[in-house]
Amino acid sequence: MPPPRRAVAKPLVPARGPIPVTLLSGFLGAGKTTMLEHILKNKQGLKCAVVVNDMAEIDYLSSVQSVIEKWEDHDTPEEDDRNVSHLLIDQIEFANVIVLNKMDQIGDETRRLETLKLLNVLNPTAHVICTTRSQVDLQELLFTDHFTETFALKAKGWMADLAPGAEKHTPETEEYGISSWIYRSDQPFHPKKLYDFITRFFLLQEVSEPTEEDYAAEAAAAEAAAAASPQEAECEGSSSATVGQKRPRDEEEDAERKSVLATNAARMRARTDTIGHVLRSKGYCWIGSPARLGSYGEWSQAGNLVSLGVGGGWGMFPETVATVRDDTKFIEKAPCQELVFIGQDLKRDVIQAMLDACLLTAEEQAFLSVSMQDAGEDGKTLLLFEDPFEPWSLDNAAEDADWEDVVDGDDDDDEDEDEVVEGQ
Numbered sequence: 001m002p003p004p005r006r007a008v009a010k011p012l013v014p015a016r017g018p019i020p021v022t023l024l025s026g027f028l029g030a031g032k033t034t035m036l037e038h039i040l041k042n043k044q045g046l047k048c049a050v051v052v053n054d055m056a057e058i059d060y061l062s063s064v065q066s067v068i069e070k071w072e073d074h075d076t077p078e079e080d081d082r083n084v085s086h087l088l089i090d091q092i093e094f095a096n097v098i099v100l101n102k103m104d105q106i107g108d109e110t111r112r113l114e115t116l117k118l119l120n121v122l123n124p125t126a127h128v129i130c131t132t133r134s135q136v137d138l139q140e141l142l143f144t145d146h147f148t149e150t151f152a153l154k155a156k157g158w159m160a161d162l163a164p165g166a167e168k169h170t171p172e173t174e175e176y177g178i179s180s181w182i183y184r185s186d187q188p189f190h191p192k193k194l195y196d197f198i199t200r201f202f203l204l205q206e207v208s209e210p211t212e213e214d215y216a217a218e219a220a221a222a223e224a225a226a227a228a229s230p231q232e233a234e235c236e237g238s239s240s241a242t243v244g245q246k247r248p249r250d251e252e253e254d255a256e257r258k259s260v261l262a263t264n265a266a267r268m269r270a271r272t273d274t275i276g277h278v279l280r281s282k283g284y285c286w287i288g289s290p291a292r293l294g295s296y297g298e299w300s301q302a303g304n305l306v307s308l309g310v311g312g313g314w315g316m317f318p319e320t321v322a323t324v325r326d327d328t329k330f331i332e333k334a335p336c337q338e339l340v341f342i343g344q345d346l347k348r349d350v351i352q353a354m355l356d357a358c359l360l361t362a363e364e365q366a367f368l369s370v371s372m373q374d375a376g377e378d379g380k381t382l383l384l385f386e387d388p389f390e391p392w393s394l395d396n397a398a399e400d401a402d403w404e405d406v407v408d409g410d411d412d413d414d415e416d417e418d419e420v421v422e423g424q
């Protein structure tokens with residue numbers, strides 16, 4: 001009698017055609033190598049080539065179970081333009097499949113559901129798979145044919161929230177206190193008040209496009225460093241006599257780092273106590289300085305860090321992606337505030353009241369309108385309110401916008417150019 005025929009698994013990938021690519025990313029220790037081994041040992045006839053891009057310098061060890069705490073504790077803005085929180089959130093928002101590994105490490109069912117809920121709010125369209133030792137059905141992971149740029153853009157929960165009519169879909173009940181909420185206003189912020197709000201609760205990282213001068217300064221610095229390299233080499237050599245001892249510069253850096261961490265912790269406490277556990281906020285803001293009125297500010301917060309910089313002119317406002325089909329489109333947008341807040345036990349009323357208090361008062365707005373009307377084209381150079389933010393590079397942004405359209409004018413002839421309104 002012939003031996004029974006062994007069942008041969010159906011290959012996942014067709015013999016011909018383009019080679020499918022799967023991008024696997026995650027923090028150190030998440031279980032990527034374990035997953036790769038699982039993939040490479042597959043019994044489904046799947047032949048895989050692996051290209052590794054090791055980002056070992058990002059010193060981060062976390063299972064997603066502890067994501068909430070890690071977001072708060074490991075912000076290191078000086079080491080990476082995007083801090084660890086932003087990196088983690090970018091990965092979650094971009095993914096079309098999220099593998100939540102090390103489930104054996106999550107003993108608490110509530111914690112598990114809380115994490116799943118959070119992932120769903122951050123990225124409502126991703127397929128989430130819970131695994132232990134990365135044991136995932138490869139059908140769910142590879143060759144899914146899910147990726148399109150539109151899908152990746154749409155995946156961002158905050159963008160879906162900003163889409164017209166999206167609020168209707170927000171569930172009334174908030175499981176585990178995790179929710180998203182939008183702050184909106186059609187009035188500009190007072191720059192100093194907004195700055196104070198941000199720096200009371202977060203670390204602020206101002207993002208600016210490099211200018212021609214920045215490039216020139218960078219090139220000059222590189223040239224100077226190259227010219228000075230023999231001396232530097234000498235210095236390095238002499239420091240070998242003090243092996244094992246910390247150089248003064250290291251101590252200074254340590255002290256600075258400790259101070260950043262202390263500030264971080266204090267702001268996190270203030271934030272949680274006052275406005276709730278804000279994990280993510282993102283959107284567009286409008287700042288009432290004459291030089292900024294024609295541009296929207298792009299606001300992106302994850303954990304302790306708020307990144308803020310000029311996004312573009314209001315005439316080039318990106319259409320919310322939920323309405324985008326194949327391409328990114330731009331629309332004319334009336335200047336406004338649209339900030340999505342995602343978090344746990346958000347104190348919406350407090351955030352609403354505090355941000356409302358950052359808006360220009362009716363009196364300030366009238367003063368702004370009149371001053372700019374009177375100053376004409378020079379209005380953009382007026383400094384009407386204290387503005388601690390770094391100047392925005394308007395090369396690619398507000399120069400294109402018809403900034404005068406965004407300010408109501410009247411016939412009052414107040415001509416106090418360059419006047420700073422004290423105490424406002």
Ligand SMILES: Nc1nc2c(ncn2[C@@H]2O[C@H](COP(=O)(O)OP(=O)(O)OP(=O)(O)O)[C@@H](O)[C@H]2O)c(=O)[nH]1
Nearest residue numbers: 027028029030031032033034101102103132133134
């Ligand atoms: N308890 C538990 N341990 C796991 C699980 N998955 C992986 N591990 C272990 O976690 C450690 C890290 O796993 P790796 O697969 O090396 O993680 P990685 O993401 O490749 O790590 P890096 O290469 O450092 O980025 C190893 O000791 C694994 O055996 C799991 O589901 N549960």
